Amino acid sequence: xxxxxxxxxxxQVWDLIAGHEAQFGAELLLRLFTVYPSTKGYFPHLSxxxxxxxxxxxxxxxxxxxxxxxxxxxxxxAALSPLADLHALxxxxxxxxxxxxxxxxxxxxxxxxQDEFTxxxxxxxxxxxxxxxxxxxxxxx
Amino acid sequence: MVxxxxxxxxxxxxxxFFDNFGNLSSPSAILGNPKVKAHGKKVLTSFGDAIKNMDNxxxxxxxxxxxxxxxxxxxxxxxxxxxxxxVCVLARNFGKEFTPQVQAAFQKVVAGVAxxxxxxYH
Numbered sequence: 001x002x003x004x005x006x007x008x009x010x011x012q013v014w015d016l017i018a019g020h021e022a023q024f025g026a027e028l029l030l031r032l033f034t035v036y037p038s039t040k041g042y043f044p045h046l047s048x049x050x051x052x053x054x055x056x057x058x059x060x061x062x063x064x065x066x067x068x069x070x071x072x073x074x075x076x077x078a079a080l081s082p083l084a085d086l087h088a089l090x091x092x093x094x095x096x097x098x099x100x101x102x103x104x105x106x107x108x109x110x111x112x113x114q115d116e117f118t119x120x121x122x123x124x125x126x127x128x129x130x131x132x133x134x135x136x137x138x139x140x141x
Numbered sequence: 142m143v144x145x146x147x148x149x150x151x152x153x154x155x156x157x158f159f160d161n162f163g164n165l166s167s168p169s170a171i172l173g174n175p176k177v178k179a180h181g182k183k184v185l186t187s188f189g190d191a192i193k194n195m196d197n198x199x200x201x202x203x204x205x206x207x208x209x210x211x212x213x214x215x216x217x218x219x220x221x222x223x224x225x226x227x228v229c230v231l232a233r234n235f236g237k238e239f240t241p242q243v244q245a246a247f248q249k250v251v252a253g254v255a256x257x258x259x260x261x262y263h
Contacts, residue, residue: 027241034241035248103225104244110232111239119168122229123151 002128007073009124013109014070016116021067024108025059026052031104039100042093069132076135088139095140098133105129144227145181146172152222158215188227191254198257206261217259224251 002010017024033040033047040047046054065083072079087093109125110117149156150168159165162176171177187205194201209215228247232239 031241031244035245103228103248106225106229107232107239107244110229111236114233114236117233119147119150122147126151 002073002124002131005120006124006127009118009121010070010073010128013113013121013125014067016113017063018067021063022056022060024112025061025063026055027059028062028101028104028108029055029059031107032101035104036097036100039097042091042097066129066132069128073128076131077138080132080135084136084139087136092140093137095133095137098130098137102126102129102133142178142181142185144223144230145184146177147226147230148219148223149177151226155219155222158213158219184223188251188254191250191257195250195253198253199260202254202257203261206258209258210262217255217262220255220258221252224248224255227251 029043029046030050033043033050043058046058065080068079069076077084106122106126109121113121149159149165149171156162156165159176159180162174162180164170164174165177187202190201191198209217225248228244228251231247232244235243
């Protein structure tokens with residue numbers, strides 16, 4: 001359950017990302033592959049050549065989904081249902097990987113927002129992204 | 142010190158080890174708490190020792206590992222959480238200079254510290 005203050009923090013940060021989904025998403029993926037090489041296995045075409053255009057394209061897609069989650073913070077299950085199906089039936093990313101992605105997401109936010117990245121923002125986004133990860137892995141079994 | 146404060150706020154269940162620290166009821170209470178400040182300093186000094194002894198972490202942290210297991214009963218998962226928070230704080234401070242490669246290097250060090258601190262657990 002997100003408090004009103006947490007919701008405000010989440011929206012505030014998203015407003016800074018909106019419009020730059022591709023750039024943030026590409027950096028997120030690049031960090032993920034660099035820091036946690038084992039995650040590359042889930043993105044074979046993407047991680048092999050690390051073509052900038054492909055990273056931007058896939059990054060855009062991932063961050064757009066995060067944006068959708070922000071729009072539907074109170075009803076993640078319904079909003080992310082197709083993505084949850086995709087992860088359960090097709091992608092089957094081991095749930096242990098989501099905290100790795102979340103850590104990289106926090107680092108992206110921290111390095112871009114710097115002094116503006118307050119502890120309240122970090123806490124709210126960690127809670128929110130963890131909630132998203134729970135929904136995405138809920139249908140696994 | 143900032144990392145330790147962030148740990149207690151972002152992952153409030155980590156406060157379970159600090160019942161005798163007094164007021165931890167809000168982010169500002171935690172930030173102003175003198176025991177938090179003192180302990181944060183101790184913890185960050187230890188990370189400094191880690192940087193100086195990167196090839197010898199298990200030996201460097203052997204005594205601390207025993208302490209955290211036998212006396213403090215801290216779940217090693219908490220060491221990983223603190224390491225991640227420390228990396229976020231570094232990212233915040235260094236901004237663009239905190240490239241993926243730099244992040245990878247620091248994540249390796251903090252992971253090494255966490256492993257070293259858990260090494261003597263039984």
